[in-house]
Amino acid sequence: MIHWNFLSSLVIFLSLTDGYLNLGDTEILNEVYYQPEQVHLSYGARPDQMVVTWVTMSPVPESVVEYGIDKIDSNVSGTSSIFVDGGFLRRNMTVHRVVLEKLIPGKSYKYHCGSPKYGWSDIFYFTAMPDGTKWSPRFAIFGDLGNENAQSLPRLQDETMLGFYDAILHVGDFAYDMATDNARVGDAFLNQIQPIAAYVPYMTCPGNHEWHYNFSNYVNKFSMPNGDGTKFGGDNNLFYSINIGPVHIISFSTELYYFINYGLKQIVNQYKWIEEDLRIANLPENRAMRPWIITMGHRPMYCTNADKDDCTKFDDRVRNGMPFVKTFGLEELFYKNGVDVELWAHEHSYERLWPIYNYQVLNGSYEKPYTNPKAPIHIVTGSAGCKEDHDGFGPQKDYCAFRANDYGYTRMQAFNNTHLYFEQVSDEKDGKVIDSFWIVKDNHTSYL
Structure with a gap:
């Protein structure tokens, strides 16, 4: 007869280990x-x-x-x-x-x-990074890449070995999840991406799947830079910026707006930091050298997916700020400071928007919407592949230019100070480019 205390202990143990029981754990620990x-x-x-x-x-x-x-x-x-x-x-x-x-x-x-x-x-x-700003960096961009069903990973590994990219931008959600099975899934994932990340810089931002234990696996395992190049990793992984050729990239955490159980102060700190970083990036001498300002954060401000995520709602926290008080929203800050492109993930799909601000489409012109656009351009690229599969779409909206839920990833190349090129690769269609477009800007400045 099994004693009740044993059964109770077993139930508690399984709940604490997410139902995972590995009888070899003692040997592994030793x-x-x-x-x-x-x-x-x-x-x-x-x-x-x-x-x-x-x-x-x-x-x-x-x-x-x-x-x-x-x-x-x-x-x-x-x-x-x-x-x-x-x-x-x-x-x-x-x-x-x-x-x-x-x-x-x-x-x-x-x-x-x-x-x-x-x-x-x-x-x-x-x-090593080429000198100055007169070169054309090439990026692979994606989010929501898991240890299981990492659909795009083999193609990305191949293309990295073939010299396609100067850097990777992983826009949140790693492994699904880094903390799963006592962090073994995170270990396996980081070994999976080693054929990419050991050869080209792997630049990151946190997503909601990194939340466990106050984002500790993400904060400790990656090494993003601080402003003067003296410290790496830790809280620097939450928000930082970097100059790559003619591009100034700002990486930040959308998750601070949602996991407020870890504290509200970081929202204030991040907002003030972004505000100051944008001020410096917009100094005339800096914007002349690096005219392209691109942000990357996990949860989008806008999307047309058939779920109840914040990006389907008008009162999106990242866009408008915290509920009720409406403070520290980022859309107005990005608009005022002339951000060119906003990169997102979270939705397991690809979506390209027309230039947009406050739900108003602000194309450059009817014939050439991305030539001298009057607002930032949003790209959602969260379909690299994970165990949660695809996210479907809801009704088409007037601000959506193109959308697809094929597994895949985005390529970006900054050709010069005026021309930025994007294309979306479908892994399901054997690497076919299913979307491509140019952004052309004669001047980079506030949209006000």
Whole structure:
């Protein structure tokens, strides 16, 4: 006869572990594993920087990157920290960060990471950011990529190896979820993207699926830059900006507007930071060098999906601000500061909007809506593939220019100060480009 206390304990255990019972957990916790894994790159705050981040499952006291152009002949040491996941098992791992500096612009480097005593990763390579603003950066952009049903991942891996991209912009929602199964799903996901992220900078923003334990897996595993290139990771992962060629990218957290149980102060801090960042980006000398201002945040202001997400409602929090008080909304701030493009995800579909402000379409002209548009252009690209499949659409709206719920991702290239090109790739249609358009702007300034 099974004792009632045992059954009660088992029910509690299963509830705490999301119903996941692994009888091998004791052996896993005792396993010794020093090999570097989950290797990924990110740009630093300065063009001469590249940040290498990796994980070891057992504590390794050294964090070293050996690198070079023709041969591996230089080395730099960095820092490490113990990350303890908030799940039932309290799994811990060591996160390593090394900042490479004084890189030669546009040069390709070989590197590996690890420790001369405990072991090295495979050899990878990357290209340092080209100098100045007179080059044409190429991006892959997507959100909502999971460990399971990562439909677009093989094609993105292929294209990265073929040199399609200078950087990746992952617009929130990783792994589904990074914290699932005591963070093992997050570990598996970061190993899945290693064939991309170990070769080109993988720039991120948080989504709602990173919420567990106050976004701790996301905050600890990635290494986004602060303003002066002296600190990486931590709260910098929530909001930051970076200059890439003629583009100024602002990454921020829409989730601060929804997970207010973690505090309201961060909403205020982020809003003030964005306000100041936009002020500096719009100084005449800065806007002349980097005229394209592009934002990336997870939850859209607008969408036409057949669900009850905020972007289907007029009172969207990110757009209008917090309920009732209507403060810290971002649409007016972006409009006033002449943001050119707003990148979003969250909806498991692709949608391109006409230039829009406050639900009013403000095309450049009837014949050429994206030539000198009178408001920002919104792109929702959350269909990279995850276990939650597609999101369907509701009725067509007049502000929607094109939409599709094929699995896929977006490509963007800033050709120069006046021409920005986008195309949407359908993985379901074997890589076919199902949408493409140019944005042409003679002047980049406030829309007021």
